[in-house]
Amino acid sequence: MKYTEFENCGLKKSLDMISGKWNPLILYHLFHQGNYRFNELWQTIPKVSKKVLTKHLRQLEENGLIQRKEIQGFPPRTSYNLSNKGKKLGPILKDLDNFGNS
Amino acid sequence: MKYTEFENCGLKKSLDMISGKWNPLILYHLFHQGNYRFNELWQTIPKVSKKVLTKHLRQLEENGLIQRKEIQGFPPRTSYNLSNKGKKLGPILKDLDNFGNS
DNA sequence: CAGAATCCTTGAGGATACTG
């Protein structure tokens, strides 16, 4: 496999999806509590700036791992939860966790 | 899970082990051909500089995923191959590859 | 509340030259 091929392979795509600094933690929380509003998630992971948290969430959404819902009204609210695709990552992340602990 | 806990969890450790730019490709080649000398590997992945390739290999070795053997004599030779631990990553990387292709 | 805008720091990775 050459580098140009690697760039398009599934492994690379998967790693790009989850390797952002906060992505594993975001996914972890969505796995275990299901549903978060933006500020709720931010307070759960207080060390990340809102800008960066937003960026991570946008990428996760673009990659189809999470869903973002706007709730109409004022003040504005958003709700984030895992997509079906995102849920399929669960066992793999668990495998990686076990591997890292071995 | 708080960030401080995440820093020490297995998932973080695993991601740190494999998320270096060239690590997946290095592991891929070692999986499929078993044994490489330094220059052989470098010519297989020619876009990486020797400095960076060395750094990746050192880290993989420190994390116990690969083994490095020096062959005495001149010119110097080294041989790299997967450790038993490294081989256990195979199925997980395959899962990630499938996931990324889905 | 859920971001967007702005400016800044840091380190991973790259390019090139040198060496035992």
Next chain:
DNA sequence: CAGTATCCTCAAGGATTCTG
């Protein structure tokens, strides 16, 4: 052959302030 040694670039992430 298998690396070191230097110098350099760039983008991820951080800090802070502003807004509909």
